[in-house]
Each structure stands twice: as C-alpha cells, then as structure tokens.
C-alpha cells in the first residue's frame with residue numbers, strides 16, 4: 001500500500017507540468033477503475049473474452065504511463081491511449097458487452113471525454129470526428145445485424161451494467177476534477193505565497209533604494225563641500241602664484257579634483273536613474289548656444305592632446321527647441337569626452353543634424369566620430385552596460401568607471417531616442433544619438449561659427465569682469481572655508497563682503513546693515529537656508545525689502561533650482577561655486593548703478 005502511495009506521489013510531483021500531472025492522474029484512476037470493472041464484469045458473467053479485452057485495456061493504460069513517465073512524452077502517451085482505446089478496444093467491447101441496450105453508450109461517452117482531457121491540440125478534433133463516425137457505424141451495424149452483438153444474460157444484467165457504467169462515469173470524472181482542483185488549488189496557494197513574498201521583497205527593496213538615494217544625496221553633499229574648498233582654494237593659487245612649480249602642482253590638483261567631481265556626478269546620476277528619480281524636464285533652449293557650450297567645453301581638452309575638434313552642423317536646424325537641454329548637453333559632452341579620451345591622434349568630429357518628422361517634431365541627430373583606437377567586435381555589444389569597460393588591458397591607463405555610456409544610453413531612452421555605434425579597431429568609432437524634440441522656432445540657426453567668433457571661444461582663463469566698490473553683500477555658510485573662498489574669488493571686485501556662519505548670525509547682521517545681495521547656504525545646522533529665508537521674509541521689518549537672496553547648495557539634483565525659485569530665492573548657485581557663475585549672478589542681481597564692467 002505504501003509503495004502504491006509513493007508511486008502516486010511520484011506521478012503527481014510538483015516538477016511536472018499541469019498537463020503531464022493530469023495525464024498521470026487520469027491513467028492512475030483509469031487503471032484502478034479498469035481493474036475493479038474487470039473483476040465486477042467477471043462476476044456479472046460477461047465472459048472470458050471481456051476479461052481479455054479489459055486486460056488489454058489495462059495493459060494499454062500501463063504502456064501509456066510508461067511512455068509518459070519513463071520516456072517523458074506525456075502528449076504521445078495521451079495520443080496512443082486515445083487511439084487504441086477509442087478505435088480498437090471500444091468497438092470490440094461494444095459487440096461483446098451487449099451493444100446499445102447495455103451500459104456501452106456510457107462507456108463510449110467516457111472514452112470520448114477522455115480524449116479531450118488527455119490529448120493536446122488539434123488531434124483532439126480528428127479523434128472526435130472519428131469517434132462520431134465510429135459510434136454511428138456501430139449503431140448501424142447493430143441495427144442491420146443484431147446477431148453480431150453478444151447480448152447480456154438477461155435484462156437484469158443489462159440494467160446492472162447500465163447503472164454500473166453511469167456510476168463509473170461519475171466516479172472517474174469526479175475524481176479527475178477533484179485531482180485537478182487540488183492541483184490548481186495548490187498552485188494558487190503557492191502563487192499567493194510567492195506574491196506575498198515578492199511584495200515583501202519589493203517593499204524592503206524600495207526601502208533599501210530610498211535609503212541608498214538619501215545616502216547618495218548626503219554623500220554628494222558631504223563630498224562636494226570639501227571639493228568646493230579644494231577647487232576654490234586651488235583657483236586662488238592658480239590666479240595669484242607666479243611660481244612655475246606651484247602652478248604645476250595646482251594644475252594637477254585642478255585636474256584631479258575636477259575628475260573627482262565628475263565621478264561624483266556620474267555616481268549620483270547613475271543612482272538616480274536606477275531608483276527612477278531621474279526626470280526629463282523639457283524646457284525651451286537655443287540649439288546654437290547648446291552646441292557652442294559643448295564644443296567650448298571639449299575644445300581645450302582636445303587641443304591639449306594635440307587633437308582637432310571639428311564641428312559640422314546643418315545650418316537649417318531650427319534655432320529654438322523644446323526638450324531637456326541640460327541632459328542633451330550631458331549626452332554630447334559624454335560622447336565628446338570619450339572621443340577625446342580614447343583618441344591619440346587625428347580628428348574628432350561633432351556633427352549636428354536633424355530629421356523632420358510631423359509638423360513641430362524633429363529628430364535631433366548627434367554624431368560624434370573619432371579616429372581613435374576603436375572598439376573590438378566582441379566588446380562592442382557590452383559598452384552601454386553599467387560598469388563595463390572595453391579592453392581593460394589597453395585602456396587601463398585611461399580613467400573611467402564604465403558609467404558614462406550607460407548613463408548616456410539611459411538618458412536617451414528616457415527621452416524616447418536611440419543610440420548606435422559603429423567602430424573598427426585601430427581606425428575609429430562613430431556614435432550616433434537620435435533624440436526626438438519639439439520645434440519652438442523654425443528660424444534656422446545659420447552658421448554657428450559666425451555667431452560665436454573663434455576668439456570668444458573657450459581656452460582663455462577667466463578674469464574678473466566687474467568692480468562694485470559701493471556694493472555690500474552678505475554671504476552665509478556654516479563652513480568657514482566656503483566663506484573664505486567666495487571672499488577670495490571676489491577680492492578684485494572690491495565688493496564689501498560680510499560673512500555669517502549661521503542663520504541666526506545672518507539675521508542679526510541683516511537687521512543692522514543694508515545689503516544689496518545675500519548668498520545663503522541651504523544645508524546648515526540648527527537653522528537651515530530655507531528657515532533663515534522664511535524668517536527674514538516673515539519679519540515685519542524686512543517685509544518691504546527687495547534684497548535678492550541667492551541660495552548656495554551642494555545639492556546637484558536636477559529640478560532643485562525650480563524648487564528654490566518656488567520658495568522665493570532670486571537665483572541658485574551650485575557648489576563648488578565657479579567664479580564665472582558667481583560673477584554672472586552679481587552682474588544680474590546687483591543694482592546696475594553700483595556695477596562697473598571692466599571688460
């Protein structure tokens with residue numbers, strides 16, 4: 001008994017498909033029922049021939065069980081069983097077991113129904129049509145040749161056989177449905193458990209992700225603040241020192257801190273994309289100025305390596321577009337940076353073109369071609385994956401994390417665009433990005449070179465462009481060194497600068513003095529920038545004050561500027577504060593009559 005239980009358990013084990021388990025269940029129930037019927041028929045007196053036929057039927061079921069499980073072909077087993085039992089055994093039984101007056105019509109129904117359960121796909125219909133033809137033929141033969149049918153002993157035997165066939169039909173199909181129901185119920189419970197597990201896992205993943213984002217935002221703040229100090233102080237050395245070796249050291253510090261900053265920015269972007277926080281913010285932008293910015297940014301680096309950076313653009317390109325200009329700039333800069341990084345001699349070409357789509361839609365086409373080392377066929381498939389770097393051995397001296405192209409691709413995906421690459425090792429690479437944009441102004445950009453004459457293009461060190469000896473400003477930051485940096489950066493502007501290391505101190509100073517402009521750090525202990533700002537604006541005393549307040553922040557998250565503007569800040573400066581941006585804000589926000597432009 002135990003062995004039979006074990007065998008049944010094995011035949012209904014979880015690893016099998018539902019269809020396979022169903023066929024096994026039918027075969028097991030079928031064999032049980034046939035063994036029982038054989039003995040029953042024997043005693044009712046249907047004769048030795050029936051006994052042999054039933055025996056053959058049992059063998060046929062066992063053979064199918066073998067094909068389904070040992071040969072692992074459940075569908076073939078179902079088909080064999082259906083054909084043998086329906087077309088060979090059933091017609092024999094019909095003539096031997098009393099024809100249509102007995103329980104035979106029920107047995108034929110049972111056989112016909114079996115086919116639907118155990119045969120998969122279109123053969124079911126063929127067997128069904130065959131069954132109908134066969135059943136009709138049996139009735140016709142019995143009608144014209146009743147003597148062919150071996151009648152049962154008497155009416156009583158016929159009734160018993162009839163009742164028995166009905167109850168067998170009910171029991172067999174009832175058991176099959178029960179088994180099937182149990183299988184489904186088990187699956188349903190398993191699925192429910194899995195779903196619960198997944199929801200729990202999802203929740204904890206979300207929590208971990210949130211924690212990761214908070215950690216990264218904090219870390220970016222923490223790291224950007226000291227880099228701010230390094231870059232700012234170093235800039236003062238570069239400006240003030242005349243000693244060649246000091247300038248040399250400071251130059252190295254500048255390169256290292258800038259690459260550290262870009263690494264931090266990459267990690268921040270990557271984690272934002274990963275956690276779904278990266279948003280595409282469409283704004284109107286001037287195409288010419290965007291191209292010029294990208295060109296200017298990389299031209300110096302290219303020249304530094306003895307490379308030529310060539311710009312080719314379609315002069316008919318619409319001049320103003322709607323899209324995320326900041327991210328498009330990041331994409332172009334990433335592609336150009338790679339081209340410069342992985343090219344030792346020759347030319348890098350930035351090509352900007354467009355494909356007209358419907359009315360106000362275009363596809364902006366950006367192509368960056370280089371004559372660099374190229375990428376091998378085996379590496380090219382993986383270059384857009386995170387942290388993947390092609391040809392690690394050859395490129396080991398080139399700085400990189402393998403994040404740039406992954407970020408670039410994901411940004412392009414977010415904008416519903418596409419990026420492709422063609423490359424030949426030792427010859428060069430060509431990256432093409434296609435990004436859908438909306439046209440705001442159809443006016444063609446014309447020749448960019450004429451607009452931005454070569455002289456004003458990058459490469460020159462920044463020099464102070466204003467003086468304002470009558471102007472007074474207040475700078476608030478809890479980090480002493482940051483205050484010092486701003487003071488140093490503005491030294492030659494002759495602006496009167498007061499500093500405060502806390503919000504509280506800032507309010508005190510603000511009460512006693514008049515300022516033309518205030519720079520207020522966001523993240524300060526006790527009273528942060530926003531609280532200080534609110535306090536100032538709420539106070540009756542300063543209600544009518546028009547002094548613009550600019551927020552200083554290490555929070556580089558895109559879209560933060562809009563939040564600050566919504567609070568009421570006049571502008572927004574990201575740390576590390578760049579001298580050029582700082583002075584740009586001063587020119588924009590200081591009273592015009594106090595400012596004298598020096599260049």
Ligand code: ADP
Pocket residue numbers: 338339342370372373374375383388389390391395399400401402403404405406429
């Ligand atoms: P990395 O920080 O390593 O530059 P990227 O994601 O920007 O990371 O690039 C992935 C890899 O693709 C690089 O390590 C480099 O092997 C290859 N690659 C990218 N751009 C170029 C190019 N212009 N020429 C040759 N190889 C390139």
